[in-house]
Amino acid sequence: TTEPMVPPCFCLNGGVCQDGVCVCPEEWVGSLCEIVNFCEASTCTVNISESVIKNLTFERIVVGKYGNSKEKCEPDTVNGNTSIAIRMCSREVRTPTLKPPKILNCNENLDSLASQVETAESRNVSAIASNTQILTSMPDQLTTQNISAAANIAVQILKKPNISEDSQTSVTVMATVSQLLDANETEFNHSNLVNVTTSLTKTLEEFSLTGNISQPNVAIQSAPLKLSSSTILFSAQRDTALEYYQSTKLEIQENVPGLIGDLSTEVQILFNIINNHNGRVGFVLYQNDKLFQSRIYQSHGSFSKQIISGNIDGGRTSGVEIAFSPKYNTSERQLRDHACVFWDYTVNDWSTAGCAKGRDQFLRCRCNHTTNFAVLMAFQIKYKYAKPLEYISYIGVGLSIAGLVITILFQIFTRKTRKSSVTWMLVSLCFSMLIFNIIFISGIENQNARNHSSNTTSYYQQYLPYDTDSNTLLTSDVVDPPADSWCTVVAVLLHYFLLATFMWTALNSAQLYLLLLRAMKPLPGHFLITMSVIGWGIPAVVVAITLGATYREGKALNYRQEEFLLKWSLCIKSCWLAALDQNRNFSVQKPMLWSFLLPVALILLINIIIFIKITVSVIWKKNENLTRNKKDSFMKKMIGTISIVVVLGITWTIGYLMLISHEETSLVFSYLFCILNATQGLQICILYTFRSPIFKKKVSEVFRVFWVPEVPLYLYSKTYYISKSQPAKHSQETFRSAQTSSETISLSTFPNCS
16 A cells, blocks of 8 residues: 655645745745754753853754853943843754854943944954844844944944954944844834945945855855956745755856846846956845835735845946746735835935836846946735635525525515515515625625635736836835726625615614604604615715715725725625725724715614514513403514514624634624525525515415425414504604414425425
C-alpha cells in the first residue's frame, strides 16, 4: 500500500494556507512549516567588566533576529532597566546557532553616543556601533528621537574612511539600520526626520560602492566594473524560508542580454554601461519604504514594498531597467495599476520624471537616470463570501418572494372579510418587502462581484509595452472598484425599499397598538392616507437627503460600498450603503450609520416596546376589552407572540449583534440573522395566510375538484372579527368576540403519499 498523500495545503505548527502555500509563523519554516526556525532559550556567563561576571538568560530567539537578555542595567544607571545584552540566532546550513552576546554599556544612551561618534577614534567606533545596535534592538519601543539619534550615528560611522574594511563595525551599523526599519511606521511621519532619513539613504548609496552586507531589512552589494562590461544586472531572490534577503540570494552578473525571466526573482535592476573607466557599481535594497515617507502616495496595506537603489562610479549608463515581481496575498488583493517612480531629493517625494512603465509577467520600469527606484501599486480589495450563508440567502429570499406574492393576492381577494385598514397595512408591508427581495436577488451578482471573482493575474496577462504617458503618480495603494452605475442604482433601491419595509413594520406596530390597546376608541381621521404618506414618503426623503449629501460624480463610493455587508452580515453580496473609511474601519461619517442603522434602531426600539406591551397586556393576560369563550392554550399564545415578532421585524435586531468583534460569535449570529430574515416573507405567509381558516377552506375546495379520496382533518380555530361602526366624523374599529367553533375541513390527499 502507498502512503496517503499530504493535502496540498496541510500546514503544521500554526501555519495558514494562502493561495495554496503555507504561510508560517516566524518560528517555523519549510513548505509545511515543519522546520525549526529558532534557537531555544539559553544561559551563558560573560564578563560584564574586568571585575564583574554575570549569568545572562535569553528567551527563545527567531533565526536572523536578536534576543534581549532578561538581566537589566541597574536602575540608577543611564540605561536603567534596559536589557544589558543581546544575542543573535543565525542559521548554519540547517541548524539554528546562537552567536556570542553583545554587552551594553549601561552608562551610555543614544544621545550621548551621537555626541561622541563624530570625534571618536577608530578603536572606539566599534563600541559605539555595538551599543547603538543594542539600544535599538527593541524596534517597537523606539521613538522619533531614538530613530533620529541612531540614524545620525549610522551616518557618521559609515562616512569614516575605510569603514568598509572594518567588517564587524560595518555589519553592526547595517544591523542597526535594519532594526530602525522595524520601528513603528507612525514614528517616521515627523517632519524633523526628513533631513535625517535623506542623509542616511544618501550615505547608504555611497557606502554601497564598497560594501557587501545583508541584513533582514536592508542589503548592500557592490562589484567592480571591467572595461569589457556593457551591462550589469543585480537580482535579489527572497529566501522564503527566512523571510529576508540572504547574501546567497543576491547576485551581480555582467554582460547579460537583458532582464531574466525567473519569477522567483522579486527585484532586478539592469545597467546599460557606457564610458566605462574601471569604476564600481553599488546597489541598496530596502525591504520597506519607511525611510521614504511620501506625502502624495498613501499606503494602507502591510505587503512588502521593496526599494532598489543603483549607483555607479567611474562610468555612465545609457538607461536603467528594473523589474519587480511583488508578493502579496492574492486572495485578499487584486492588482489594478502600478507606477514606476524614483525618490526625488529636491522635493523629498516620489516622482515619475524620466521613467516609463511596462508590464508582462513582471512590473517593468525603464528610467534614464540612477537613484532610488520603486514601483507603487494600487490594489482593489477582494472580498470573501461565505458560500453557505449565500445559499441560505438565495433559498430563503426565493421562498419569501413566493410567500409574499401569495399573501398579497390572498389579502386582496379576501379583503371583504376584514376591514380595509388591516388589509392595506399588511399588503403595504408585504409589497415593500417583496420589491426589496426582488431587487436583492437581481442585484446580488453585480458587476463588481464578477470582477472580484476574476483571475487575479489578469493585470499581468495584459501585456503593456513601455509607456511614459500612462506612468502617472498614484496617490494610494487602494483604488475604488470600476465605476458601476448599476451598482449605485441597486444600492439606492435597496436603501429605499428596506427603509420602507421597516417604516411599514412601525406603522403596523402603531395600528396594533390602536386596535388592541385602545380597542374602544376610533382610529384617527384619514388613517390610511396618513399611513401611506408616512410609509412611502419618509424613506424617500431619507434616501434623497443621503444621496444629496454624499453622492458626487466620480465618487460613488461616498454613498455605496460592498464591503460592509460582506464583512458584517456575510450573507449579502450586493451593493449597499458606504460604511468603511480608507483604512477599512467603520466610519461614523459614512451614510450607513446615520441614514440606516440609527433610523432602523429607533424603529426597532419602538416596535419592541409595543410588542412587550401587547404580549403582556393582551396575549398573555386577560383584557377586559377582549372577551373570549375559553382560555387560550399555551401553543396559541406562543403562535400569537411569534406572529407579532415576525410582522414587526424584531428579528432584525440580531443584525446589531453581528457587530461583535469576536469572529466565532459574529458568525453564529450571521447564520441566525440570515435564516430568520431571509425567510421573513415565508414566515408571514405561513402565519397570516396558510393558518387562516378561509385559506384552509379554499385549499380543501380546490383539492376536492380532483375527485381524490379524502382524509378528514379536524382543525380547530378561534377568530376575533373586527366590527365597524360609523360615528359622525370618524370610523371606529373595535374587537368583538366570535363564537369559537370547530370546522370539519376535508383536505384531499393523494393515495400512497406520505
